[in-house]
Amino acid sequence: MAKHDPQLDLLFHALSDPTRRMMLNRLAKGPAPVTELAGPSGFKLPTILRHLSVLEEAGLVATQKDGRVRSCAFQPAALRPMTEWLDEQRKVWEARLDRLDDYVMNLMKEREK
Amino acid sequence: MAKHDPQLDLLFHALSDPTRRMMLNRLAKGPAPVTELAGPSGFKLPTILRHLSVLEEAGLVATQKDGRVRSCAFQPAALRPMTEWLDEQRKVWEARLDRLDDYVMNLMKEREK
């Protein structure tokens, strides 16, 4: 029944920012250090680091430090709760359409009498 | 290349709140007036109305007034930009995996020599 999944909050929130989506899009192409992630954005490093931590808390990015550079990697599996939620809504929606269908069918049968 | 789609911001943001997701889930089962939408949430009407306006701005819900009751309806088509973004990311991710694959294959061929 998925009562109150805080993971979904984190996921959707993380994706609601264009800068974070750009970062993710870059990481989908392969791992990158923080500076390269910041590069095209025009934002300062501390700002990018904050966005990065949001992505990490959502599980969308994993990072590890190698010497003085932090390497960031996209975690596609983290998207699953979201796609599952979407599927669930679709299911509910389609069930509703089916019921509507039945309803109309019954109406037509009634008319025939 | 989908540089900066504000619609995506609205969509993801709208879905990042559990109350709004609950409202949507209810609406997926069929249209409902505002009061029914508020019912199980425990929140006051003005609060719900605000959430509703967020959903409307994202295009996820359409409403119309019939007498003194406002009827709210889920708009599943509004989800498309999001699923398209997901597909796009998946594509990038998979292209990367393919390149990785090639890379490994080449490595193995080199070894054979």
Place this chain on the structure above:
DNA sequence: TGTATAGTTAGCAATATGGCTAAGCATGAT
């Protein structure tokens, strides 16, 4: 050792978000 590089932390300011109460308006029922 000294210097450049790559992050990191602390803290500020402006704005957005999410909840509320109180008061108002329009419509349906009596």
Place this chain on the structure above:
DNA sequence: ATCATGCTTAGCCATATTGCTAACTATACA
């Protein structure tokens, strides 16, 4: 005409978010 119902608006408060600068740490390189 009156009253209840269903929504709406205005405005308050606390907290979160998003950007910044300045100052700091830690690693690599000469």
